[in-house]
Amino acid sequence: MKPPRRVILVHPDAPAKPPLGSTCNGCGWCCAAEPCPLGVVVSRRVSGRCAALEWDANERRYGCGVLMTPGRWLRVLGWLPKRWSQALVARWIAAGRGCDADLESG
Numbered sequence: 159m160k161p162p163r164r165v166i167l168v169h170p171d172a173p174a175k176p177p178l179g180s181t182c183n184g185c186g187w188c189c190a191a192e193p194c195p196l197g198v199v200v201s202r203r204v205s206g207r208c209a210a211l212e213w214d215a216n217e218r219r220y221g222c223g224v225l226m227t228p229g230r231w232l233r234v235l236g237w238l239p240k241r242w243s244q245a246l247v248a249r250w251i252a253a254g255r256g257c258d259a260d261l262e263s264g
Contacts, residue, residue, distance in 0.1 A: 166190045166207075166261070171218050175263070179256045184219025186211060188259035196250045200224055200231045222251055 168186045175185045188194075193201045193208035200223075201209035210223035210231055224231040228243040248254065 164191070169213050169220070172213075173219060175259060175261070176257045178258070178260055182254070182257055184214075184217065184221060185257075185259075186213075186220030187261055188257070189220065189222065191259060191261060194251050196224060196247070197222075222247070222253070225251065225253060 166187060168190055173183045173185050175187045176183050189197060189208040189211040191207075192205055193203065193210075197208035197210055198204050203209070208222075212221055212223040212226060213219075214221050214226075225244060225247045228247050232243070232247070252258070
């Protein structure tokens, strides 16, 4: 039996989704489909698009708002130096670990 189809909306200029396990390119599919554990906390939802998913028009890619502007999303981290809070958030969201969106377009 086929899994149900879902529609995930991404910016038309977003890069194509890379193969599973490949380096992240900012396509946004993972966070547009569902929030990670940290995204659940900041979005206050367990399904659907993560509220912290942000489009970077200059880079023409998506990024995690919690990583890019942690003070905006996690006020508790606002007192930390920016590089420390970014390192902490990058670890929490497994940034740089590769594409984990097991999704296919169709």
